[in-house]
Amino acid sequence: MKCIANHLVIICVLLLSLSVAYGSERVVNFKNIQELSASKSSNQIDSITLMQQQEKLIKTLIAKQEAFELKYYLLIGIILFLVLLFGLLCFFNKRGNQRLHKIMRLLENSKPTRTNDTDTNTSNEFAIDPAIVNTILENLNAFEKELGFLNPKITLHTFAKKLQTNTKYLSKVINTHKLKSFRNYINDLRIQYSIEELKKNVNFRKYTVKAMAKETGFSNRESFTKAFQKNTGTTVSEFVKHIST
Missing domain, CATH: 1.10.10.60 (Homeodomain-like)
Known part of the structure; x- marks a missing residue:
């Protein structure tokens, strides 16, 4: 159980790292847009070419966002699966402990009978003619x-x-x-x-x-x-x- 809990913590850390990376990419991409707009004014690039580049950049961002969301949902699914698995392990572990305690009680209850049988056999061994x-x-x-x-x-x-x-x-x-x-x-x-x-x-x-x-x-x-x-x-x-x- 301790091992499963450690894995859950690692997965959460990875998820947080991906979120930070996604935010960094968006900042870089928006900086690229700003730099592109600035180059338009300085270099007087054709407006049609600029619009095409902007559309291309937007499509790229949308594709990256969709890929990130896919990975994000995949990680969420993995985490939910691990939580479910952890719950099942706890359930079966508890059930196994209950069965073990039941078996131990049955063994303890059977001890007096064996002792009585032993006493009977002992008394028979010392029977006198x-x-x-x-x-x-x-x-x-x-x-x-x-x-x-x-x-x-x-x-x-x-x-x-x-x-x-x-x-x-x-x-x-x-x-x-x-x-x-x-x-x-x-x-x-x-x-x-x-x-x-x-x-x-x-x-x-x-x-x-x-x-x-x-x-x-x-x-x-x-x-x-x-x-x-x-x-x-x-x-x-x-x-x-x-x-x-």
């Missing part, structure tokens, strides 16, 4: 009955190794069937055990919070009290006071 799931669930039940969660050194890796499975399978079964992460699964079992002990074991109530945490498999007092309050909505001391009354 039902027999393996049943075996892991049976082992988890045995683990809970044997109070294996009281071991403070238990981790996902060591537990999976003990069950003769891998960490991905074990983690997914716990997430799917217990609806929690491995860490929360272990901590919830420990808190449930501590609650049962506090209810039925009077001696356990006399333990310090730190001793309770160590007895239930927590590594420190803070993690025990935090997990206890999360599950019961109250502190250990308040819970002991409540069940002791």
Whole structure:
């Protein structure tokens, strides 16, 4: 577009130059007429010859004027054509941009669908054989009955190794069937055990919070009290006071 605008400016400058040249020619030609009239008086040229020369000069001027007008109208036509061409280019450029934006919107709208398809394929890739799931669930039940969660050194890796499975399978079964992460699964079992002990074991109530945490498999007092309050909505001391009354 910038190139077309530059061409339009050049054409206008040429048109202005032609107008100036045409005016200069008329001035020169009229000077010739005046000089011719002056030579008549000085040289006493025959009036008939002078009239013929004047007619010839007028015809020449008329012919030049017609030629100039032809060029002038031709330039006007070229300018109008370029303006029309410029308008068409702007129109098609705008239309092309609209189509491009529409295509981009369609591509963006199609991205979520592709993402969902990818997620579905990913989940299918990690599907576990039902027999393996049943075996892991049976082992988890045995683990809970044997109070294996009281071991403070238990981790996902060591537990999976003990069950003769891998960490991905074990983690997914716990997430799917217990609806929690491995860490929360272990901590919830420990808190449930501590609650049962506090209810039925009077001696356990006399333990310090730190001793309770160590007895239930927590590594420190803070993690025990935090997990206890999360599950019961109250502190250990308040819970002991409540069940002791």
